[in-house]
Amino acid sequence: MEEKMASKYRVGIIGCGGIANAHARGYEGVEQAEIVALADPVPAALDKFANTYDVAKENCYLDPREMLDNENLDIISVATWHKLHAPMTIAACARSPKAVLCEKPMGVSLGECDEMLIAANRNGVKVVIGHQRRFNSAWTDARNLIAEGAIGEPRQIICHGGQGLLNDCSHLLDMMRYVLSDPAPQWVIGNVERKTERYERDIQIEDRSAGIVGFSNGCIGMLLQEIGRPNYQGGIVYGADGIADVTEGRVRLLNNKSTDWEERPSDGTNQHVAQAQELVEWLDGGPEHRGEAKHGRAAIEIIMAIYESARMHEVVQLPLRTHANPLDLMIENGDLPIERPGRYDIRAFLLHGESMKPE
Ligand SMILES: NC(=O)c1ccc[n+]([C@@H]2O[C@H](COP(=O)([O-])OP(=O)(O)OC[C@H]3O[C@@H](n4cnc5c(N)ncnc54)[C@H](O)[C@@H]3O)[C@@H](O)[C@H]2O)c1
Missing domain, CATH: 3.30.360.10 (Dihydrodipicolinate Reductase; domain 2)
Incomplete structure (x- = not known):
């Protein structure tokens, strides 16, 4: 059991609101991923999310950067409102995780999108934008x-x-x-x-x-x-x-x-599970994710x-x-x-x- 857990990608979620639930259910549907940490400045939102997805209280943070510094994450979901997509993706990339799954819209200007791509490229991070209907x-x-x-x-x-x-x-x-x-x-x-x-x-x-x-x-x-x-x-x-x-x-x-x-x-595929599944497959050497950041841009x-x-x-x-x-x-x-x-x-x-x- 321990060996299996060790092979899972460690997922952290920034912003524990509506769409974060869809991300969480997506990761829950993927064998190779486990949600290990959460960040949200609203304590009630953080507590509710931690209880729902069984995340230890000591791995819940009011400050997302503290989570990024402490948790050695492989995959980070950015599920905040639009204005924070760029700063949070850039902050996440600066800690060199394997991937960031950022919600749409990618940014609130083209300049922001380009800064996100710079941050991804210079830290070797794969970035996906959450246009989940591609699935x-x-x-x-x-x-x-x-x-x-x-x-x-x-x-x-x-x-x-x-x-x-x-x-x-x-x-x-x-x-x-x-x-x-x-x-x-x-x-x-x-x-x-x-x-x-x-x-x-x-x-x-x-x-x-x-x-x-x-x-x-x-x-x-x-x-x-x-x-x-x-x-x-x-x-x-x-x-x-x-x-x-x-x-x-x-x-x-x-x-x-x-x-x-x-x-x-439609066949009723769960788009968020499919989006998360393709992400871990990409990390495991599979083809480029169909939501790769260039499409969000x-x-x-x-x-x-x-x-x-x-x-x-x-x-x-x-x-x-x-x-x-x-x-x-x-x-x-x-x-x-x-x-x-x-x-x-x-x-x-x-x-x-x-x-x-x-x-
Ligand atoms: N892909 C989709 O179909 C889809 C659907 C809904 C929302 N979205 C996108 O998801 C994003 C979030 O929307 P939502 O409806 O989930 O919003 P929400 O208000 O339900 O959730 C946002 C959460 O972010 C938290 N937050 C605020 N400041 C923060 C910070 N500095 N650090 C960490 N967390 C912070 C809030 O407390 C809140 O819990 C939006 O950009 C929206 O466009 C996408």
């Missing part, structure tokens, strides 16, 4: 069907997202690339509306936005953020010879060989290019050269005057006690 079997089915030519040359993909570009829409932009076999984004045009002081998990977000992105395979992606239709994780891909309508639950396929829609349900590059297009009133050619967050620049510059004042955070309900924003 949704319906999305993978759509990717394989499109690659095999089931809808002919993909021409357009349309998605409807919400909660600002960095939240839901980072998944959707990652989905666009995933189902198209990860083409490079080449150009972006977009616009935003922000007439209220809207925040999401303590970052400034727009009220509405739209973005169009041209990919290297000739397909054009269109993302509507809180415009027109209900938000959902999925999209519709129009090809020269057919259509793939993708949700989390299924792919519906129609093409020049079919007389009616073919319904192809690509989603952020498109998002920042949508903001940059709104700021510069131009079609933005990629690679993006602006490293700051252009939405923040527009707000600071007075380009998006508030008409209905008063800061509000659409995720303030996640905080504890009297807090309305993080300390």
